[in-house]
Amino acid sequence: MAEVFEAELVGDLGFVRKVAIKRMLESAASDPVAARRFLDEAVIASRLHHANVVSVVDLGLLDGRPFQVLEYVDGLDTQQLVKRAGGTLPVDVALAITIAVAHALDHAHSACDPEGLPLGIVHRDVKPSNVLVSASGDVKLGDFGIAVARDRESRTEAGVVAGTAGFIAPEQRNKQPLDGRTDVFALGLTLHALVTGRSPLAELEVEIGVLAGDAVPLDLAPVELRPILQRALAVDRLSRPTAGQFAAELSALSRGDGRARLRDFISSLGPKTAPRPGALDALLGIEVVKTGDSAEPVHRFETRAATPEPTKATTREPVFQRKRTARLLIVVAIMAVSLGTFAIWRVGGSSVVDASIDAPVVEVAGIDAAVPDLVAVDGAVDSTVVDTATLVVPADARLAARDAGARPRDAATVADAPGVVAGTGYLQVLGEVGGEDVIGASVIVDGKTLGSIPNVFAVPLGSHTVEIERRNGSRFPARTVDVTPVHNRANPMRPTW
Numbered sequence: 001m002a003e004v005f006e007a008e009l010v011g012d013l014g015f016v017r018k019v020a021i022k023r024m025l026e027s028a029a030s031d032p033v034a035a036r037r038f039l040d041e042a043v044i045a046s047r048l049h050h051a052n053v054v055s056v057v058d059l060g061l062l063d064g065r066p067f068q069v070l071e072y073v074d075g076l077d078t079q080q081l082v083k084r085a086g087g088t089l090p091v092d093v094a095l096a097i098t099i100a101v102a103h104a105l106d107h108a109h110s111a112c113d114p115e116g117l118p119l120g121i122v123h124r125d126v127k128p129s130n131v132l133v134s135a136s137g138d139v140k141l142g143d144f145g146i147a148v149a150r151d152r153e154s155r156t157e158a159g160v161v162a163g164t165a166g167f168i169a170p171e172q173r174n175k176q177p178l179d180g181r182t183d184v185f186a187l188g189l190t191l192h193a194l195v196t197g198r199s200p201l202a203e204l205e206v207e208i209g210v211l212a213g214d215a216v217p218l219d220l221a222p223v224e225l226r227p228i229l230q231r232a233l234a235v236d237r238l239s240r241p242t243a244g245q246f247a248a249e250l251s252a253l254s255r256g257d258g259r260a261r262l263r264d265f266i267s268s269l270g271p272k273t274a275p276r277p278g279a280l281d282a283l284l285g286i287e288v289v290k291t292g293d294s295a296e297p298v299h300r301f302e303t304r305a306a307t308p309e310p311t312k313a314t315t316r317e318p319v320f321q322r323k324r325t326a327r328l329l330i331v332v333a334i335m336a337v338s339l340g341t342f343a344i345w346r347v348g349g350s351s352v353v354d355a356s357i358d359a360p361v362v363e364v365a366g367i368d369a370a371v372p373d374l375v376a377v378d379g380a381v382d383s384t385v386v387d388t389a390t391l392v393v394p395a396d397a398r399l400a401a402r403d404a405g406a407r408p409r410d411a412a413t414v415a416d417a418p419g420v421v422a423g424t425g426y427l428q429v430l431g432e433v434g435g436e437d438v439i440g441a442s443v444i445v446d447g448k449t450l451g452s453i454p455n456v457f458a459v460p461l462g463s464h465t466v467e468i469e470r471r472n473g474s475r476f477p478a479r480t481v482d483v484t485p486v487h488n489r490a491n492p493m494r495p496t497w
Helices: 032-046 078-085 091-109 180-196 204-212 223-232 245-251 258-268 280-284
Strands: 004-011 016-024 056-062 065-071 075-077 131-134 139-141 286-289 300-305 328-335 362-366 367-370 422-428 442-445 450-451 456-469 478-485
Touching: 016 032, 016 139, 032 056, 032 065, 032 223, 078 131, 078 180, 091 131, 091 180, 091 245, 091 258, 131 245, 180 223, 180 245, 286 478, 422 478, 450 456
Parallel strands: 056 300
Antiparallel strands: 004 016, 004 328, 016 065, 056 065, 075 131, 131 139, 286 300, 286 328, 362 367, 422 456, 442 450, 442 456, 456 478
16 A cells, blocks of 8 residues: 655755655555545554654655655564574564563553543554564564554444454454553564464464454463463453553563664674665655645645755755755665565665565455555455444554656566566456465566565566465466556456466
8 A cells, every 4th residue: 555765854964864755555545545544544653752663754745645754764574583583583582572562552552642631542453564673673663554543533344354364352353342452462472473483373263262262372482471471362351461561571581681682683693685786776866845835734745856966065954844845865765565575775786675564454244355454345444443432541656757767666576578568567466366365475477576465566568477376385377468558557467367
């Protein structure tokens, strides 16, 4: 539903700050309900000011599409960290991460409005991929896209359960009243996944048993963590600790400086893979400028070709402030959010690091299906799972290149090959292949992994070989498809098996 760029905020007297720009895809922004949810996410996160929460700096419209300016975290998410570490994390490292997230949740759950009334925030999607860690040992909870809040405007469609399979509390699955202890349950599952490599509710049969009242199985968890996990993963929500209590219990097990241990552990894994030259290098020099009436309540910006740098010191206005010109240099990165891939591009030399990003999962008529966070299901868009009446509050661009010679970003991920002609078309694999549900499986075009089903991908016009790789690594037989000019974003080529 969105893409994220690494950018520089340029202000007076040489001030430069690295930020992340999260902008809605055009297909998602055209849905007013989805746009409302995107704004809700920004508003909820902007009310949280905590060292362990990804902060929102600003929001507005860029080329007519909503965007958020976010704190930049120079690192990776914990799902990627686990993968780099070989499948599991040491207990002390996992504790350091989990304690920080528990503090972030405690802050969110107890947040109040200016009048002192509880905001009633419940994240609802705590999982490894939504927890970011920096090379310096900072831990940040992000992505409040499906969070519940007292005054959130968008509401949940009946029959839809928001969350991610394997990280959903029983009351969340059953659409019962939620409070902060719902997030504690998900955080307990996250801790289990960090130290064992998987959530205890990864298997549907196990989750069904838990919904029937069975205790969450903890046989794989380290012995010293089982008592704490047992309390956090209690089926009865009222029997679980609050996020603050959970942080205290975990801190009693932790020894020394957890942040330093996390920093040393990340350092021990070695430097990131050196990136290779990419299509974004050609976009260096694009800037974002303020447009429209300064009196408008919504900040409006558009992309333009950058002007040459001044040869001597001049006064420049800071970016994204009312009545001032905003300048944004797109420098390094694109991240396809929710159902895409994560790519890091380095200007002047280097490359791409890809890793799957899991997506929120919804249940429609009893069937689970992973869908983009802001994509409609049968015409309806999920946002929250409870009304304010049932909410329990605890007391405690992708910027398109403007120059005609620049190649589209997505098209650059597919190698030029025989049969490819000039121009760009679009391709999408739907959620079922040969009668099998393949939501979240990887789409491979001409040997290049583009991302996950059911994303829409830009590819060069012409003939392409398409493969589908299941999560277990097995693949469906390859298919050859022809992408033509009629296959636009609204009408992509949809191969069948």
